[in-house]
C-alpha cells in the first residue's frame with residue numbers, strides 16, 4: 001500500500017532511471033485523426049500534465065519521504081485529520097503543491113509564487129513565515145519543521161495552527177488577492 005493512497009513511481013518510470021521531464025517528451029498517444037479538435041488538444045494537454053506529474057512524483061516524493069524519515073508502509077497516523085490539513089501536509093512533504101518551484105516547473109502563470117510576507121513559497125515556508133508566526137504565538141513549540149511534517153504530534157500541531165490562523169487561505173493563499181470590490185462592507 002502506498003502512502004495515503006498516492007501512488008509512487010510507476011514501474012515504467014522507475015525502470016528508466018531518472019527521466020527529465022521536458023515538454024517535448026509528452027506526446028498524446030491517442031490514435032485519432034490528424035484533426036486537432038479543441039477537445040482532442042485539451043485531452044492531450046491533460047495527458048501531458050498527468051505524465052509530467054508522474055515524473056515529478058517519481059523524482060521528488062521518495063527522496064523527500066526518505067529525508068523526513070517517513071515510512072511508506074502501514075496506515076499513516078495522521079489520517080484522522082481534516083482533508084485540508086492532510087492535503088497541505090502531503091504537499092509540503094512531497095513538494096507537489098502551491099510552491100514557487102512547482103509553479104515554475106509546470107508553467108502556472110496565474111499562480112502567486114510569493115507569500116504575502118514577500119518570501120518565495122517553499123514547502124517549508126509556512127513554518128518559518130514571519131506573518132504565520134505573528135498570527136499565532138509560538139505555534140510550533142519545540143518541534144522543528146521536520147517534526148511537523150513527519151510526526152503525528154507535528155501533524156496535530158499543524159492542524160491546530162491552520163484552524164487558528166487560516167494561513168493558506170488568508171496569509172499565503174494560492175492566488176494573488178483580487179482587487180477588493182464587491183465584498184461586504
Ligand SMILES: [Zn+2]
Nearest residue numbers: 115117129130
Ligand atoms: Zn510568508
